[in-house]
Amino acid sequence: MLKLRLLTWDVKDTLLRLRVPVGETYSAEAWACGVQVQAEALTQSFRQAYRAQSLHFPNYGSDRGLSSKQWWMDVVMETFRLSGVHGKEAVRPIAEKLYRDYSSAHNWELLPGARDTLQQCQRMGVPMAVISNFDQRLQEVLTRCGLRQHFDFVLTSEEVGFAKPDKRIFLEALRIAGVSPQLAAHVGDDYVNDYKAAREAGMHSFLYKSGCQPLKKGAEVPNAHILPSLMHLPSLIEKG
Incomplete structure (x- = not known):
């Protein structure tokens, strides 16, 4: 783990x-x-x-x-x-x-397993945050969808001034949390913006790929880093 x-x-x-x-x-x-x-x-x-x-x-x-x-x-x-x-x-x-x-x-709905996965990770004591190419409305969206309480902080690309795949947004999250990259991981659905970008910042990363969607051409992701469902995540991690 x-x-x-x-x-x-x-x-x-x-x-x-x-x-x-x-x-x-x-x-x-x-x-x-x-x-x-x-x-x-x-x-x-x-x-x-x-x-x-x-x-x-x-x-x-x-x-x-x-x-x-x-x-x-x-x-x-x-x-x-x-x-x-x-x-x-x-x-x-x-x-x-x-x-x-x-x-x-x-206008928004939770993906399958999202709430349960966040709750389980929170019970495990793993601090969590958001890194998103979203605008200033994201805090409100997360609050209204009942998710904001799971995260210590939320970083949007508008707030930080640079967007994924720029690794500086990941480095800013690490700075705020006071955590070294090797003790952090990122979860996202986009190979370039999430999986690859987080790894280039020195973090671990998981690619959420629901259904039978093929990987992008040229994408290299070990099977152990692919989440066929969000509920697969808790069994792969533990508090550092």
Whole structure:
């Protein structure tokens, strides 16, 4: 078993996931405001808008003077524009409502085994924290989903100023916890941002890979480091 003094977690698609696809949520909110646009069109437009915004203003534009709220508002506005809705005044209240809604528990659900795994790790006495490429709303999301109490601290890329796979966000977590890398491990679902990045910071890491999803081409992960379910984790670790 691996002796640990710190266990860090990714959140999206590791502990929490969206209840319904983005396009469906955007479409439902638009229809409620009298704007008719299909979910399929919004899904495609969102991917395009999100990709472009992330390229031009990485990490929520934190080094360009943007707030994460403005960053997301721009993504939503562009998503609707690409879907054929050009009236900014009609879209703005939709964007405001969507920004608020994604802070609530309504749009998120726990992945199977997430709560039980966190509770078991906590009973084992392993200190835990979050390292996530999320914006400032994450504290509120975790609180409303009933998970915040499991973590000693939460680091978001917006707060720290650099995003995974930049190893500095992992090093900041180690600094806060006062723990050396070899006594820490990270759990996440992304090979580059979570598994590989944590290892490059000197930490142990586990890749959560549910179902029959194949590893990314070129990914090298020993079977012992792959979690087919979150409930596999407690048997692999112990308090350092």
